[in-house]
Amino acid sequence: MFCPRYDAGQCRSCQWLPKEYVTQLADKQARIEHLLTDIPVAEWRPPVPSAQRRFRNKAKMVVSGSVERPILGIVNTEGEGVDLIDCPLYPDTFAPVFRQLLPFIAKAGLTPYHIARRKGELKYLLLTESTQGGMMLRFVLRSDKKLAQLKKVLPELQQCLPQLTVISVNIQPVHMAIMEGEQEIMLSDASALAESFNHIPLWIRPQSFFQTNPEVAAKLYLTAREWTQGLKLDTLWDLFCGVGGFGLHCARAETQLTGIEISAEAIACAQDSATKLGLKNTQFRALDATHYALNETSAPDLLLVNPPRRGIGQELCEFIVSVKPAAILYSSCNPETLAKDITRLQGYRLERVQLFDLFPHTAHSEVLSLLIRE
């Protein structure tokens, strides 16, 4: 993929861009095989590639520059804004939306936040698009000082950009590299964006994790369903379930599905999807996954886990080994912690492993693995 910003040395977000795409995939696969050297793997499935450009459904734009001339993109190490409106990772639909947003920043008086001076209001613009059409725009502001002014220009903004079906403001008062704060103020009537992967309805909401590479994520969920099709599935736990993508793909009509996730907003999405699918035996709860598990005494038939980069950790692994679910489906965005966790899961054989390239041009990998109790 050619990127003029990378070539000019202005953006290095895609660290692996100079590598041929086939080499990127081969290097990721080799790294995973190396990390799992000491663990016998019954079957390695070939890596699932991604489109090399326009694969992201989400842009996180740092806003810099001035209120009359805002710059959307990143801030480099010298503190200068770099315009990434034309970043080739985003769909073609993003750049026109960002360009049309620029005058509204001035109209609403949203002075870009200046990191060194700790002054200004607008920190980030977060834009997400559904494959079903429709977009979600979030303004991350330092305070609610300019909220009234933003609300005033909102009707004009919505008229200009009707594709923005969900619009909100996130208040992030802390001077830190944290992207979002706890307070979310909805500006649009709709609070969620409808998405659908493999005919499974999903929801994208503020403050709720959603996969950023929809094409590969849809294949990941579908593969999870394929790999679990032959298994007994009366009970299924989907830990770190987010909006429920894995559990909702794998559950059958009779399955008792329990989804556990720390974000209440994501749980609301998962619940809505289950209702839309007419699934009756489901419960989705906003809880710490390890805390939930440690309060249970028996295991489900299938335990599905998709944790953040830190992995599931010692405590949850010990619980799993003690209650002995028949099968574990572990999807990981960090092969290092995946390998560590698998060595802790004594009594299981590693049946199948496959790399899903959710994050092209970076060193990051998503790995799906199926473990069966011996």
Ligand SMILES: C[S@@+](CC[C@H](N)C(=O)[O-])C[C@H]1O[C@@H](n2cnc3c(N)ncnc32)[C@H](O)[C@@H]1O
């Ligand atoms: C990699 S995401 C996976 C989400 C989901 N499975 C999917 O396919 O989109 C990890 C999820 O773990 C959640 N999470 C983080 N810490 C958690 C915890 N202690 N307990 C439960 N969920 C947690 C995050 O909010 C996030 O939704």
